[in-house]
Amino acid sequence: MPLNAPPSGALFMIYCVSNSINCVMSPPSRDDSPFLTGSRMGSMPIIEDNLPIRRLEISDHKKGFVELLSQLTVCPPLSESEFQDRFSEISNLGDSHCIYVVEDPTTEGIIATGSVFIEKKFIRGGSKVGHVEDVVVAKSARGLHLGQRIVKHLVDHAKAAGCYKVVLACAPELREFYEKCGFVEKNVQMTVYF
Amino acid sequence: MPLNAPPSGALFMIYCVSNSINCVMSPPSRDDSPFLTGSRMGSMPIIEDNLPIRRLEISDHKKGFVELLSQLTVCPPLSESEFQDRFSEISNLGDSHCIYVVEDPTTEGIIATGSVFIEKKFIRGGSKVGHVEDVVVAKSARGLHLGQRIVKHLVDHAKAAGCYKVVLACAPELREFYEKCGFVEKNVQMTVYF
Numbered sequence: 001m002p003l004n005a006p007p008s009g010a011l012f013m014i015y016c017v018s019n020s021i022n023c024v025m026s027p028p029s030r031d032d033s034p035f036l037t038g039s040r041m042g043s044m045p046i047i048e049d050n051l052p053i054r055r056l057e058i059s060d061h062k063k064g065f066v067e068l069l070s071q072l073t074v075c076p077p078l079s080e081s082e083f084q085d086r087f088s089e090i091s092n093l094g095d096s097h098c099i100y101v102v103e104d105p106t107t108e109g110i111i112a113t114g115s116v117f118i119e120k121k122f123i124r125g126g127s128k129v130g131h132v133e134d135v136v137v138a139k140s141a142r143g144l145h146l147g148q149r150i151v152k153h154l155v156d157h158a159k160a161a162g163c164y165k166v167v168l169a170c171a172p173e174l175r176e177f178y179e180k181c182g183f184v185e186k187n188v189q190m191t192v193y194f
Numbered sequence: 195m196p197l198n199a200p201p202s203g204a205l206f207m208i209y210c211v212s213n214s215i216n217c218v219m220s221p222p223s224r225d226d227s228p229f230l231t232g233s234r235m236g237s238m239p240i241i242e243d244n245l246p247i248r249r250l251e252i253s254d255h256k257k258g259f260v261e262l263l264s265q266l267t268v269c270p271p272l273s274e275s276e277f278q279d280r281f282s283e284i285s286n287l288g289d290s291h292c293i294y295v296v297e298d299p300t301t302e303g304i305i306a307t308g309s310v311f312i313e314k315k316f317i318r319g320g321s322k323v324g325h326v327e328d329v330v331v332a333k334s335a336r337g338l339h340l341g342q343r344i345v346k347h348l349v350d351h352a353k354a355a356g357c358y359k360v361v362l363a364c365a366p367e368l369r370e371f372y373e374k375c376g377f378v379e380k381n382v383q384m385t386v387y388f
Contacts, residue, residue, distance in 0.1 A: 066316055075317045086320045097313075117313060119327065120291075122260055123269045126280045131325065134317065159388050166388075167363065169381040183384035187363040190377035194353050194360075 051146070053153045056099035056113070058087050063103065065110045072136040093117070095161060099134075100153055102146055111141040114150040118161045130158025132168035151181040245340070247347045250293040250307070252281050258303045259295065266330040287311070289355060293328075294347055296340055305335040308344040312355045324352025326362035345375040 056065065061083040069075040078086070090097050095118070102112040114135035118128050132154045137147045158166045169189035170178055179185075250259065255277040263269040272280070284291050289312070296306040308329035312322050326348045331341045352360045363383035364372055373379075 069317050073317050076319050078316065078320055082320055083316070086314060086316055089314050119311060119325070120280060120283050121328065122272065122277070122280055123263050123267050123328065125270050126272055126276055129327075131313070133313065133323075134315065155386055164388055166386045167383055169361065169363065169383050172382050175382060175384070178384045181386075183386050185382050186385040187383040188366055188369060188379050189361055189363050189381040189383050190369070190372045191380040192349055192360045192376050192378075194358055 051102050051104075053100050053102055053150060056087070056090075056101050058084060060101060060103075060110055061087075063108055063110045065101065065113065068110050068113060068136060068138055069134065071139060072134060095157075096120075098157060100150060100157075102141075102150065104141070109138075111138040112136070112146040112150050114147075114154050116154040116157050116166070118158065118163060124164055128158075128161060128163045130154070130161065130163040130166040132158075132166055135168075147177065148181055151178070155182065245296050245298075247294050247296055247344060250281070250284075250295050252278060254295060254297075254304055255281075257297065259307065262304050262307060262330060262332055263328065265333060266328060289351075290314075292348075292351060294344060294351075296335075296344065298335070303332075305332040306330070306340040306344050308341075308348050310348040310351050310360070312352065312357060318358055322352075322355060322357045324348070324355065324357040324360040326352075326360055329362075341371065342375055345372070349376065 061078070061080055066075060066078050066083065090099065097115070097117040099113060099115040101110045103109070104111045115133045116130050117133070118130055120126075120128050132151065135147060135150055135154075137144075137150070155166050166183075167186070168178065168183070175185060255272070255274055260269060260272050260277065284293065291309070291311040293307060293309040295304045297303070298305045309327045310324050311327070312324055314320075314322050326345065329341060329344055329348075331338075331344070349360050360377075361380070362372065362377070369379060
């Protein structure tokens with residue numbers, strides 16, 4: 001996969017703003033190496049393997065957050081005011097609906113995102129379920145295992161919030177990816193489109 | 195399926211409390227007949243086929259709401275205070291998280307329920323998705339198509355809230371039921387349990 005690398009020799013800065021609820025950003029596993037292999041290694045700079053995962057910020061409208069989502073599904077541009085309105089609605093839910101992102105500090109562009117919302121239930125003694133949605137990594141940043149890191153972060157968030165499980169729906173061809181993230185196939189997803 | 199019928203000749207009263215957002219309670223279709231067929235017809239009273247669907251109320255703790263959920267999954271009893279706390283948390287979300295119920299006005303017991311919560315997104319021009327959860331009909335009231343009516347109500351709620359789709363996850367053996375409710379199979383559901 002192509003990699004939009006920062007200028008040769010540039011280092012990714014560490015940049016983190018987060019008010020998440022006890023989300024532990026675990027060190028990347030050996031399987032999580034962001035380094036490219038083979039001949040590319042010679043021409044590409046080393047990329048930090050621990051780019052921070054932080055909460056979505058209102059300034060991310062200018063950092064290509066919506067454009068990144070358009071790599072996932074139908075996602076036309078939003079005006080600044082539309083973005084701010086939706087951002088406020090979600091922010092008002094606090095830790096019950098969190099969108100996390102990874103920023104490329106060199107380009108200041110958002111290169112990965114995923115969201116989780118916490119559903120409060122009456123079952124299981126008044127438990128909760130975490131729902132993972134809208135996980136996408138920029139085409140330019142694939143192969144760095146950012147997807148796995150984002151998903152782990154969302155799962156950690158749900159666990160810290162007291163959920164007894166986390167669920168998501170995905171196309172069958174992504175089953176293997178989510179199995180690597182610790183998920184198991186459970187049910188079928190049914191949909192009605194309007 | 196067994197039917198815990200009201201005393202012979204009793205009529206179900208119409209009872210409705212609802213503050214839902216433009217949820218139209220459509221008349222039941224021919225396929226939605228609550229009447230039993232065959233020999234049971236002779237010994238069972240006619241049951242109203244339009245028992246109202248209303249929002250969960252705080253008094254439903256005493257009407258067997260939690261016990262009904264225990265027919266769906268692990269659901270130990272909640273104290274009144276635990277129930278009230280969770281009820282308040284969900285109620286504070288307004289139309290974004292609604293639990294609907296059907297009450298048997300003769301026994302004043304809750305005999306069917308289902309919930310829907312509205313996820314606000316940035317995709318599709320800042321659209322929304324409705325998530326249907328925890329649909330269950332009391333064993334004593336199955337065969338009356340209350341499940342289909344509840345699901346239709348939840349879908350109507352999501353549509354009125356501006357969702358572009360409604361999703362749910364179910365065991366494969368319930369696929370046919372949800373197809374009758376207008377759903378199509380779309381994806382696989384993946385889960386992590388803690």
